[in-house]
Amino acid sequence: MPPPADIVKVAIEWPGAYPKLMEIDQKKPLSAIIKEVCDGWSLANHEYFALQHADSSNFYITEKNRNEIKNGTILRLTTSPAQNAHQLHERIQSSSMDAKLEALKDLASLSRDVTFAQEFINLDGISLLTQMVESGTERYQKLQKIMKPCFGDMLSFTLTAFVELMDHGIVSWDTFSVAFIKKIASFVNKSAIDVSILQRSLAILESMVLNSHDLYQKVAQEITIGQLIPHLQGTDQEIQTYTIAVINALFLKAPDEKRQVGVESSVDILDCPLTEMANLLAQKQLRSIILTHVIRAQRAINNEMAHQLYVLQVLTFNLLEDRMMTKMDPQDQAQRDIIFELRRIAFDAESEPNNSSGSMEKRKSMYTRDYKKLGFINHVNPAMDFTQTPPGMLALDNMLYFAKHHQDAYIRIVLENSSREDKHECPFGRSSIELTKMLCEILKVGELPSETCNDFHPMFFTHDRSFEEFFCICIQLLNKTWKEMRATSEDFNKVMQVVKEQVMRALTTKPSSLDQFKSKLQNLSYTEILKIRQSERMNQEDFQSRPILELKEKIQPEILELIKQQRLNRLVEGTCFRKLNCRRRQDKFWYCRLSPNHKVLHYGDLEESPQGEVPHDSLQDKLPVADIKAVVTGKDCPHMKEKGALKQNKEVLELAFSILYDSNCQLNFIAPDKHEYCIWTDGLNALLGKDMMSDLTRNDLDTLLSMEIKLRLLDLENIQIPDAPPPIPKEPSNYDFVYDCN
Numbered sequence: 001m002p003p004p005a006d007i008v009k010v011a012i013e014w015p016g017a018y019p020k021l022m023e024i025d026q027k028k029p030l031s032a033i034i035k036e037v038c039d040g041w042s043l044a045n046h047e048y049f050a051l052q053h054a055d056s057s058n059f060y061i062t063e064k065n066r067n068e069i070k071n072g073t074i075l076r077l078t079t080s081p082a083q084n085a086h087q088l089h090e091r092i093q094s095s096s097m098d099a100k101l102e103a104l105k106d107l108a109s110l111s112r113d114v115t116f117a118q119e120f121i122n123l124d125g126i127s128l129l130t131q132m133v134e135s136g137t138e139r140y141q142k143l144q145k146i147m148k149p150c151f152g153d154m155l156s157f158t159l160t161a162f163v164e165l166m167d168h169g170i171v172s173w174d175t176f177s178v179a180f181i182k183k184i185a186s187f188v189n190k191s192a193i194d195v196s197i198l199q200r201s202l203a204i205l206e207s208m209v210l211n212s213h214d215l216y217q218k219v220a221q222e223i224t225i226g227q228l229i230p231h232l233q234g235t236d237q238e239i240q241t242y243t244i245a246v247i248n249a250l251f252l253k254a255p256d257e258k259r260q261v262g263v264e265s266s267v268d269i270l271d272c273p274l275t276e277m278a279n280l281l282a283q284k285q286l287r288s289i290i291l292t293h294v295i296r297a298q299r300a301i302n303n304e305m306a307h308q309l310y311v312l313q314v315l316t317f318n319l320l321e322d323r324m325m326t327k328m329d330p331q332d333q334a335q336r337d338i339i340f341e342l343r344r345i346a347f348d349a350e351s352e353p354n355n356s357s358g359s360m361e362k363r364k365s366m367y368t369r370d371y372k373k374l375g376f377i378n379h380v381n382p383a384m385d386f387t388q389t390p391p392g393m394l395a396l397d398n399m400l401y402f403a404k405h406h407q408d409a410y411i412r413i414v415l416e417n418s419s420r421e422d423k424h425e426c427p428f429g430r431s432s433i434e435l436t437k438m439l440c441e442i443l444k445v446g447e448l449p450s451e452t453c454n455d456f457h458p459m460f461f462t463h464d465r466s467f468e469e470f471f472c473i474c475i476q477l478l479n480k481t482w483k484e485m486r487a488t489s490e491d492f493n494k495v496m497q498v499v500k501e502q503v504m505r506a507l508t509t510k511p512s513s514l515d516q517f518k519s520k521l522q523n524l525s526y527t528e529i530l531k532i533r534q535s536e537r538m539n540q541e542d543f544q545s546r547p548i549l550e551l552k553e554k555i556q557p558e559i560l561e562l563i564k565q566q567r568l569n570r571l572v573e574g575t576c577f578r579k580l581n582c583r584r585r586q587d588k589f590w591y592c593r594l595s596p597n598h599k600v601l602h603y604g605d606l607e608e609s610p611q612g613e614v615p616h617d618s619l620q621d622k623l624p625v626a627d628i629k630a631v632v633t634g635k636d637c638p639h640m641k642e643k644g645a646l647k648q649n650k651e652v653l654e655l656a657f658s659i660l661y662d663s664n665c666q667l668n669f670i671a672p673d674k675h676e677y678c679i680w681t682d683g684l685n686a687l688l689g690k691d692m693m694s695d696l697t698r699n700d701l702d703t704l705l706s707m708e709i710k711l712r713l714l715d716l717e718n719i720q721i722p723d724a725p726p727p728i729p730k731e732p733s734n735y736d737f738v739y740d741c742n
Contacts, residue, residue, distance in 0.1 A: 085119035104157035111164035159200035185222035202242035306454035328386035373418035375427025391436035426482040450651035484526035567683040
């Protein structure tokens with residue numbers, strides 16, 4: 001007979017004593033269980049004790065999380081969070097440097113636990129730590145010369161404890177003084193400081209900016225690009241990651257008017273406040289430093305750095321949103337002058353009519369003719385072509401940039417198409433507008449960066465005007481593809497589809513420079529795209545005849561079973577998931593995998609992302625598959641219903657799923673990517689006996705069905721392969737037919 005569901009068998013440790021094996025009744029109050037444990041070791045004052053996990057997390061057991069205790073869990077009897085917090089609060093104020101250092105080290109470790117953190121914060125512990133940071137350097141300034149390592153460790157542990165305590169979201173960031181901000185900023189501004197102190201200081205500044213508008217203003221006044229550049233020029237990738245994270249945070253929170261500061265400003269970049277983000281990011285110095293010391297450094301870029309570069313890329317392109325969503329005012333003479341300039345550059349060689357009487361009509365007629373050659377839809381008033389958003393005025397900006405910076409190519413395209421028949425000309429104006437809109441969609445201009453994506457493109461960091469150069473390459477590609485397709489005006493949308501495919505395929509190769517991107521496009525001609533499409537069409541050929549459909553129906557269960565086994569095998573291998581919080585810099589990981597007999601999910605926290613599989617015995621927590629009630633995804637997940645930044649992010653929402661078990665318990669996941677999301681949701685649904693409904697399953701089913709049908713339909717010259725091997729014939733009555741060669 002199985003044990004009751006409320007009874008959990010655990011081992012409990014106590015220093016200096018043999019561990020005890022106990023059965024914990026989850027219906028009993030936790031205080032009664034602790035009293036029972038204390039009585040077993042003859043310990044008085046059970047209210048001063050608590051239970052905690054004996055693994056590396058050391059998290060306390062509370063009434064809220066006690067349901068996470070599983071059979072076989074190892075617990076430890078220890079002092080209660082309140083008692084521990086009180087003792088540490090006194091110890092970190094000790095006059096002994098050694099005692100103070102040891103206390104701060106313990107505090108940095110224990111602060112990861114929310115139960116302890118709440119008790120320490122209740123003792124006004126955050127204020128104590130900030131006072132130590134503000135006054136500590138002056139108080140121990142004389143001791144630094146003789147005790148510099150000790151002092152550095154002390155400050156490092158203090159900042160670590162502060163970061164961990166604030167990470168729980170119990171205390172508002174708005175409560176901190178200007179003196180504290182200045183002190184943290186001073187650590188960042190110092191040329192020589194301990195790496196761990198610098199890391200924590202950058203993390204604190206990032207969190208301040210992201211969580212408080214008032215603190216953003218104060219931090220932005222204390223930090224300049226000149227003080228951050230040396231950290232980017234170093235060799236420590238983690239410090240570089242923290243530094244770019246601070247830049248991204250300031251960029252994200254900067255008011256629109258400060259992001260859009262003109263790039264032609266004469267302000268010295270080294271003294272420029274980081275609020276003038278557009279000015280800074282357009283400056284060659286910062287971009288080239290990131291390109292040289294981060295992207296092209298002789299080392300692999302880790303996932304977190306890739307994420308920060310992706311965020312910087314997205315935020316930089318989002319500066320274009322204002323122009324993208326601005327309609328052209330047909331009455332604005334300055335805007336109309338841009339169109340006149342496009343016409344002047346293209347047709348400058350043509351003589352202008354004299355300003356004599358009657359020349360106004362000739363001028364209008366000539367302008368209409370030229371605007372038609374330029375490929376505008378509205379020949380009389382081309383300004384009307386730019387009233388649609390997106391792409392709005394951004395398209396006109398791109399056209400002018402192309403005309404000024406690639407003048408020969410611009411004139412060649414315009415004159416080349418104006419000399420063709422009307423039916424075969426590639427309209428430059430219309431093409432530029434649609435191309436700009438398409439490029440904005442590809443680069444997701446105007447969308448907030450994803451919490452999980454790390455898809456940055458190195459080539460966009462190689463030029464100060466990377467989007468405009470990107471457009472210039474693509475508009476020349478469009479003209480080339482138009483000629484290769486021998487397109488007419490009716491084929492405009494088809495040409496745009498081909499160009500989009502060419503651009504997308506070239507981007508997936510992650511070219512390191514714009515020249516390399518251009519080279520990739522040269523190899524993706526229209527003929528090559530046709531070959532690729534033909535190959536894909538053959539691989540995904542859909543047979544619609546009735547016999548084939550019947551065959552599909554017959555073999556589909558077999559294919560689905562194969563997919564199911566693959567999903568379950570992947571769950572057995574397991575996946576590392578990231579615990580997302582407001583500070584991505586200090587990532588926490590956990591691993592989950594299915595047992596080989598498909599009956600138990602093993603999971604547990606990890607210190608860092610693992611290399612390969614994690615053994616079952618190193619994962620402390622277990623969840624029987626039989627206890628799973630349901631699997632929910634997206635908005636239905638409990639962790640997506642909570643208030644926070646994650647709720648607002650569409651991509652994170654698409655990667656979220658939760659396992660619901662018992663009455664109010666859940667295991668929350670955010671998959672590293674869409675592929676892992678499909679693998680896990682399919683596998684969990686298969687374990688529950690439900691259909692696998694993911695896009696990945698549909699694609700796998702189509703691919704495998706197509707392959708199986710093609711194999712079965714191979715021409716075998718009317719020879720039917722039997723289900724069983726044919727019988728071996730009897731031996732002949734004699735062997736007279738054998739010829740002896742000797």
